[in-house]
Amino acid sequence: xxxxxxxxxxxxxxxxxxxxxxxxxxxxxxxxxxxxxxxxxxxxxxxxxxxxxxxxxxxxxxxxxxxxxxxxxxxxxxxxxxxxxxxxxxxxxxxxxxxxxxxxxxxxxxxxxxxxx
Amino acid sequence: xxxxxxxxxxxxxxxxxxxxxxxxxxxxxxxxxxxxxxxxxxxxxxxxxxxxxxxxxxxxxxxxxxxxxxxxxxxxxxxxxxxxxxxxxxxxxxxxxxxxxxxxxxxxxxxxxxxxxxxxxxxxxxxxxxxxxxxxxxxxxxxxxxxxxxxxxxxxxxxxxxxxxx
Amino acid sequence: xxxxxxxxxxxxxxxxxxxxxxxxxxxxxxxxxxxxxxxxxxxxxxxxxxxxxxxxxxxxxxxxxxxxxxxxxxxxxxxxxxxxxxxxxxxxxxxxxxxxxxxx
Numbered sequence: 001x002x003x004x005x006x007x008x009x010x011x012x013x014x015x016x017x018x019x020x021x022x023x024x025x026x027x028x029x030x031x032x033x034x035x036x037x038x039x040x041x042x043x044x045x046x047x048x049x050x051x052x053x054x055x056x057x058x059x060x061x062x063x064x065x066x067x068x069x070x071x072x073x074x075x076x077x078x079x080x081x082x083x084x085x086x087x088x089x090x091x092x093x094x095x096x097x098x099x100x101x102x103x104x105x106x107x108x109x110x111x112x113x114x115x116x117x
Numbered sequence: 118x119x120x121x122x123x124x125x126x127x128x129x130x131x132x133x134x135x136x137x138x139x140x141x142x143x144x145x146x147x148x149x150x151x152x153x154x155x156x157x158x159x160x161x162x163x164x165x166x167x168x169x170x171x172x173x174x175x176x177x178x179x180x181x182x183x184x185x186x187x188x189x190x191x192x193x194x195x196x197x198x199x200x201x202x203x204x205x206x207x208x209x210x211x212x213x214x215x216x217x218x219x220x221x222x223x224x225x226x227x228x229x230x231x232x233x234x235x236x237x238x239x240x241x242x243x244x245x246x247x248x249x250x251x252x253x254x255x256x257x258x259x260x261x262x263x264x265x266x267x268x269x270x271x272x273x274x275x276x277x278x279x280x281x282x283x
Numbered sequence: 284x285x286x287x288x289x290x291x292x293x294x295x296x297x298x299x300x301x302x303x304x305x306x307x308x309x310x311x312x313x314x315x316x317x318x319x320x321x322x323x324x325x326x327x328x329x330x331x332x333x334x335x336x337x338x339x340x341x342x343x344x345x346x347x348x349x350x351x352x353x354x355x356x357x358x359x360x361x362x363x364x365x366x367x368x369x370x371x372x373x374x375x376x377x378x379x380x381x382x383x384x385x386x387x
Contacts, residue, residue: 057368060365064186074177100266107273145312149314163329183321190314205310208380235289253343272359
């Protein structure tokens with residue numbers, strides 16, 4: 001438990017600094033809004049078109065792929081720690097696990113969900 | 118008040134306060150941000166309980182993957198923005214508020230009345246849990262491990278089929 | 284033994300579960316309902332790990348079950364959100380009060 005105290009202190013300090021910076025900025029800074037200042041920033045150009053275009057669903061598919069393979073990695077971590085002690089049997093069990101997920105990956109690949117235009 | 122109690126109260130206040138903020142906000146995007154705070158508070162509670170590996174898994178999976186997925190889904194389903202008259206809750210919200218309070222009081226009363234069979238004072242604790250988890254997954258609990266992989270495969274295929282680009 | 288009694292953790296989990304139940308039953312947005320369900324799953328995880336820590340620390344089942352619950356929650360979130368996006372594509376709404384008619 002003791003090593004986590006450092007992480008807690010880091011977290012509290014970084015949150016405190018971030019909150020303080022934003023609060024000091026909004027309390028002490030002058031606020032004189034003009035219509036030009038309030039327009040959304042687009043590197044100096046005048047914004048054209050609606051702000052809310054339909055996002056392609058590709059982004060959601062990438063996030064779904066990430067979540068599934070992230071959980072696969074979570075299962076890989078503890079196995080990797082005891083890999084030596086388990087011998088061939090552990091390796092074969094993990095190959096079964098990975099084979100099922102590789103089958104899923106091949107499906108995703110063939111269906112074209114990995115194409116980015 | 119020992120240090121552990123102080124940290125626990127802090128984590129519990131963050132978790133429950135963010136949960137309340139999440140269910141009472143009008144915009145579902147702000148609710149997703151409160152939900153990230155809830156997940157962080159729950160991870161802090163896991164670490165306090167001595168489950169370090171699970172706390173990191175919580176941050177990695179819940180905040181890193183599930184919260185991001187929910188944020189993407191919220192951005193992909195934009196509704197009429199800034200409609201201040203749109204109600205947050207559906208038609209049955211008073212009944213649900215009563216039921217949720219009743220459930221909370223029932224559970225709290227149940228927890229306080231039961232005589233839990235706690236482990237003895239000098240019981241050994243596990244250190245290095247991830248190693249034990251690895252061994253457990255490969256020997257005693259091999260079946261949930263493989264079933265989890267089938268579940269992930271099915272979820273992957275299902276999500277790709279349903280959300281395919283037209 | 285730690286200075287925080289078991290009942291405190293269970294009370295936090297019970298309150299979180301009730302708040303999640305309220306969110307899951309009273310919100311109009313379908314994604315808001317899913318977020319309430321994720322809160323309930325987190326409360327269950329807190330319960331599992333608290334029982335593991337205070338009742339049987341040398342066993343594995345508590346934390347292992349929590350890892351499986353996290354896996355199931357993630358898989359379910361992915362599929363449920365895909366369903367919500369598919370419904371949004373055809374009905375153009377995620378308000379559950381308007382999605383109440385099955386196609387015949």
